[in-house]
Amino acid sequence: DAKTTQPPSMDCAEGRAANLPCNHSTISGNEYVYWYRQIHSQGPQYIIHGLKNNETNEMASLIITEDRKSSTLILPHATLRDTAVYYCIVRVARNNDMRFGAGTRLTVKP
Amino acid sequence: NAGVTQTPKFQVLKTGQSMTLQCAQDMNHEYMSWYRQDPGMGLRLIHYSVGAGITDQGEVPNGYNVSRSTTEDFPLRLLSAAPSQTSVYFCASSRDGSPYNSPLHFGNGTRLTVT
Numbered sequence: 001d002a003k004t005t006q007p008p009s010m011d012c013a014e015g016r017a018a019n020l021p022c023n024h025s026t027i028s029g030n031e032y033v034y035w036y037r038q039i040h041s042q043g044p045q046y047i048i049h050g051l052k053n054n055e056t057n058e059m060a061s062l063i064i065t066e067d068r069k070s071s072t073l074i075l076p077h078a079t080l081r082d083t084a085v086y087y088c089i090v091r092v093a094r095n096n097d098m099r100f101g102a103g104t105r106l107t108v109k110p
Numbered sequence: 111n112a113g114v115t116q117t118p119k120f121q122v123l124k125t126g127q128s129m130t131l132q133c134a135q136d137m138n139h140e141y142m143s144w145y146r147q148d149p150g151m152g153l154r155l156i157h158y159s160v161g162a163g164i165t166d167q168g169e170v171p172n173g174y175n176v177s178r179s180t181t182e183d184f185p186l187r188l189l190s191a192a193p194s195q196t197s198v199y200f201c202a203s204s205r206d207g208s209p210y211n212s213p214l215h216f217g218n219g220t221r222l223t224v225t
Contacts, residue, residue, distance in 0.1 A: 044216045049211075
Protein backbone atom coordinates (compact mmCIF):
# COMPACT_ATOMS: atom_id res chain seq x y z
CA ASP A 1 0.00 0.00 0.00
CA ALA A 2 1.14 3.52 -0.73
CA LYS A 3 1.82 5.59 2.35
CA THR A 4 0.77 9.16 2.90
CA THR A 5 2.37 12.08 4.68
CA GLN A 6 0.34 14.93 6.14
CA PRO A 7 1.25 17.84 8.40
CA PRO A 8 0.17 17.11 11.98
CA SER A 9 -1.76 20.33 12.43
CA MET A 10 -3.00 23.42 10.63
CA ASP A 11 -5.00 26.51 11.50
CA CYS A 12 -7.44 28.35 9.29
CA ALA A 13 -9.48 31.51 9.77
CA GLU A 14 -13.23 31.14 9.62
CA GLY A 15 -14.56 31.97 6.17
CA ARG A 16 -11.23 31.45 4.46
CA ALA A 17 -10.24 28.49 2.32
CA ALA A 18 -8.51 25.63 4.08
CA ASN A 19 -5.92 23.84 1.94
CA LEU A 20 -4.79 20.53 3.37
CA PRO A 21 -1.82 18.89 1.64
CA CYS A 22 -0.97 15.22 1.34
CA ASN A 23 2.08 13.52 -0.11
CA HIS A 24 1.74 10.04 -1.58
CA SER A 25 4.87 9.69 -3.65
CA THR A 26 4.69 5.87 -3.90
CA ILE A 27 1.14 5.77 -5.23
CA SER A 28 0.57 3.31 -8.06
CA GLY A 29 -1.59 3.68 -11.12
CA ASN A 30 -4.78 2.08 -9.85
CA GLU A 31 -4.82 3.56 -6.36
CA TYR A 32 -7.42 6.14 -5.47
CA VAL A 33 -6.86 9.03 -3.09
CA TYR A 34 -9.54 9.26 -0.41
CA TRP A 35 -10.17 11.98 2.15
CA TYR A 36 -12.06 11.50 5.39
CA ARG A 37 -12.46 13.56 8.50
CA GLN A 38 -13.25 12.77 12.10
CA ILE A 39 -14.93 15.35 14.26
CA HIS A 40 -14.19 14.87 17.94
CA SER A 41 -15.05 11.24 18.70
CA GLN A 42 -17.60 10.66 15.96
CA GLY A 43 -17.18 8.09 13.20
CA PRO A 44 -14.97 9.04 10.24
CA GLN A 45 -16.89 10.93 7.59
CA TYR A 46 -16.20 10.43 3.90
CA ILE A 47 -15.40 13.68 2.09
CA ILE A 48 -14.20 13.01 -1.43
CA HIS A 49 -12.01 10.73 -3.54
CA GLY A 50 -10.30 10.75 -6.92
CA LEU A 51 -7.96 8.90 -9.23
CA LYS A 52 -6.38 11.37 -11.65
CA ASN A 53 -8.71 14.27 -12.29
CA ASN A 54 -9.63 17.01 -9.90
CA GLU A 55 -12.91 16.40 -8.14
CA THR A 56 -15.47 18.65 -6.50
CA ASN A 57 -18.55 17.96 -4.44
CA GLU A 58 -20.72 19.87 -2.02
CA MET A 59 -18.18 19.51 0.76
CA ALA A 60 -14.80 20.07 -0.84
CA SER A 61 -12.50 20.02 -3.84
CA LEU A 62 -9.67 17.58 -4.42
CA ILE A 63 -6.69 18.63 -6.49
CA ILE A 64 -4.34 15.83 -7.58
CA THR A 65 -1.02 16.71 -9.18
CA GLU A 66 -0.34 15.43 -12.68
CA ASP A 67 2.25 12.93 -11.43
CA ARG A 68 -0.24 11.87 -8.71
CA LYS A 69 2.43 12.09 -6.03
CA SER A 70 0.54 14.64 -3.97
CA SER A 71 -2.91 16.08 -3.52
CA THR A 72 -4.66 18.95 -1.76
CA LEU A 73 -8.06 18.97 -0.14
CA ILE A 74 -9.72 22.36 -0.30
CA LEU A 75 -12.54 23.46 1.98
CA PRO A 76 -13.57 26.66 0.18
CA HIS A 77 -15.13 28.54 3.11
CA ALA A 78 -14.11 26.94 6.38
CA THR A 79 -16.50 27.15 9.32
CA LEU A 80 -15.95 26.37 12.99
CA ARG A 81 -17.73 23.07 12.40
CA ASP A 82 -14.96 22.02 10.03
CA THR A 83 -12.57 21.70 12.97
CA ALA A 84 -11.59 18.02 12.81
CA VAL A 85 -8.82 15.57 12.03
CA TYR A 86 -8.51 15.10 8.26
CA TYR A 87 -7.16 11.87 6.84
CA CYS A 88 -5.68 11.33 3.40
CA ILE A 89 -5.70 7.68 2.41
CA VAL A 90 -4.40 5.83 -0.63
CA ARG A 91 -6.16 2.54 -0.82
CA VAL A 92 -5.84 -0.58 -2.86
CA ALA A 93 -5.92 -3.37 -0.31
CA ARG A 94 -7.75 -6.48 -1.47
CA ASN A 95 -9.78 -6.54 1.71
CA ASN A 96 -10.85 -2.93 1.27
CA ASP A 97 -8.97 -2.00 4.44
CA MET A 98 -8.84 1.73 5.00
CA ARG A 99 -5.48 2.48 6.62
CA PHE A 100 -5.89 5.71 8.55
CA GLY A 101 -2.68 7.44 9.58
CA ALA A 102 -2.34 10.27 12.06
CA GLY A 103 -4.00 12.83 9.79
CA THR A 104 -3.97 16.61 10.03
CA ARG A 105 -5.72 18.31 12.90
CA LEU A 106 -7.40 21.36 11.36
CA THR A 107 -8.50 24.09 13.74
CA VAL A 108 -10.78 26.75 12.31
CA LYS A 109 -10.55 29.94 14.35
CA PRO A 110 -13.04 32.79 14.55
CA ASN B 111 -31.60 6.46 5.05
CA ALA B 112 -30.25 6.08 8.56
CA GLY B 113 -26.90 4.95 7.14
CA VAL B 114 -24.83 2.79 9.50
CA THR B 115 -26.33 2.35 12.96
CA GLN B 116 -24.35 1.00 15.88
CA THR B 117 -25.68 -0.05 19.27
CA PRO B 118 -25.01 0.41 22.09
CA LYS B 119 -23.20 3.76 22.14
CA PHE B 120 -21.49 2.98 25.44
CA GLN B 121 -20.80 -0.28 27.27
CA VAL B 122 -18.90 -1.29 30.39
CA LEU B 123 -17.96 -4.94 30.82
CA LYS B 124 -16.12 -6.91 33.44
CA THR B 125 -13.19 -9.07 32.41
CA GLY B 126 -14.43 -12.40 31.09
CA GLN B 127 -17.90 -11.25 30.13
CA SER B 128 -19.14 -11.62 26.60
CA MET B 129 -21.26 -9.28 24.55
CA THR B 130 -22.32 -8.43 21.02
CA LEU B 131 -21.91 -5.05 19.35
CA GLN B 132 -24.64 -4.50 16.83
CA CYS B 133 -24.24 -2.91 13.40
CA ALA B 134 -26.92 -2.40 10.79
CA GLN B 135 -26.98 -0.54 7.49
CA ASP B 136 -29.93 0.35 5.28
CA MET B 137 -28.03 1.21 2.09
CA ASN B 138 -28.02 -2.33 0.64
CA HIS B 139 -24.24 -2.36 0.84
CA GLU B 140 -22.47 -5.62 0.15
CA TYR B 141 -19.31 -4.85 2.10
CA MET B 142 -19.20 -4.34 5.88
CA SER B 143 -16.33 -4.15 8.32
CA TRP B 144 -15.38 -3.54 11.93
CA TYR B 145 -12.54 -1.30 13.14
CA ARG B 146 -11.21 -0.43 16.54
CA GLN B 147 -9.64 2.92 17.31
CA ASP B 148 -7.13 3.36 20.07
CA PRO B 149 -5.15 6.49 20.97
CA GLY B 150 -2.04 6.78 18.82
CA MET B 151 -2.92 3.64 16.83
CA GLY B 152 -5.32 4.90 14.21
CA LEU B 153 -8.07 2.59 13.00
CA ARG B 154 -7.32 -1.11 12.77
CA LEU B 155 -9.42 -3.60 10.84
CA ILE B 156 -10.85 -6.44 12.94
CA HIS B 157 -13.10 -8.40 10.57
CA TYR B 158 -14.83 -7.74 7.29
CA SER B 159 -17.47 -9.23 5.02
CA VAL B 160 -17.90 -8.91 1.27
CA GLY B 161 -21.45 -10.25 1.32
CA ALA B 162 -23.98 -12.30 3.24
CA GLY B 163 -22.49 -15.58 4.41
CA ILE B 164 -18.88 -14.46 3.83
CA THR B 165 -16.53 -13.14 6.50
CA ASP B 166 -12.79 -12.82 6.83
CA GLN B 167 -10.18 -11.63 9.29
CA GLY B 168 -8.54 -8.26 9.30
CA GLU B 169 -5.45 -7.03 11.07
CA VAL B 170 -6.51 -7.66 14.69
CA PRO B 171 -9.13 -10.47 14.77
CA ASN B 172 -8.15 -12.28 17.98
CA GLY B 173 -10.84 -12.26 20.65
CA TYR B 174 -13.63 -11.31 18.23
CA ASN B 175 -16.14 -13.24 16.14
CA VAL B 176 -18.44 -12.04 13.39
CA SER B 177 -21.23 -13.43 11.26
CA ARG B 178 -23.16 -12.09 8.27
CA SER B 179 -26.48 -13.85 7.97
CA THR B 180 -28.16 -10.90 6.22
CA THR B 181 -26.95 -8.07 4.01
CA GLU B 182 -28.07 -5.50 6.58
CA ASP B 183 -26.49 -6.77 9.80
CA PHE B 184 -22.92 -7.45 10.86
CA PRO B 185 -22.64 -8.08 14.62
CA LEU B 186 -19.28 -8.23 16.40
CA ARG B 187 -19.00 -10.63 19.32
CA LEU B 188 -16.51 -10.37 22.13
CA LEU B 189 -16.06 -13.89 23.43
CA SER B 190 -14.37 -13.18 26.77
CA ALA B 191 -13.70 -9.50 27.30
CA ALA B 192 -10.22 -8.37 28.32
CA PRO B 193 -9.00 -4.91 29.39
CA SER B 194 -6.97 -4.77 26.16
CA GLN B 195 -10.27 -4.65 24.28
CA THR B 196 -11.14 -1.29 25.81
CA SER B 197 -11.52 0.84 22.71
CA VAL B 198 -13.88 2.64 20.40
CA TYR B 199 -15.38 0.32 17.82
CA PHE B 200 -16.57 1.51 14.43
CA CYS B 201 -18.64 -0.38 11.92
CA ALA B 202 -18.42 0.63 8.25
CA SER B 203 -20.04 -0.34 4.98
CA SER B 204 -19.54 0.29 1.30
CA ARG B 205 -21.39 -0.51 -1.90
CA ASP B 206 -19.05 -3.36 -2.71
CA GLY B 207 -15.65 -4.66 -1.78
CA SER B 208 -13.82 -2.78 -4.46
CA PRO B 209 -11.11 -0.55 -3.02
CA TYR B 210 -11.12 1.55 -6.13
CA ASN B 211 -14.31 3.52 -6.20
CA SER B 212 -16.41 2.57 -3.20
CA PRO B 213 -16.18 4.90 -0.19
CA LEU B 214 -16.66 3.53 3.30
CA HIS B 215 -19.50 4.91 5.42
CA PHE B 216 -18.97 4.71 9.15
CA GLY B 217 -21.27 4.49 12.13
CA ASN B 218 -20.77 6.71 15.17
CA GLY B 219 -19.08 4.07 17.23
CA THR B 220 -19.45 2.04 20.40
CA ARG B 221 -17.27 3.07 23.32
CA LEU B 222 -16.35 -0.05 25.26
CA THR B 223 -14.62 -0.17 28.61
CA VAL B 224 -13.49 -3.48 30.10
CA THR B 225 -12.63 -3.39 33.80
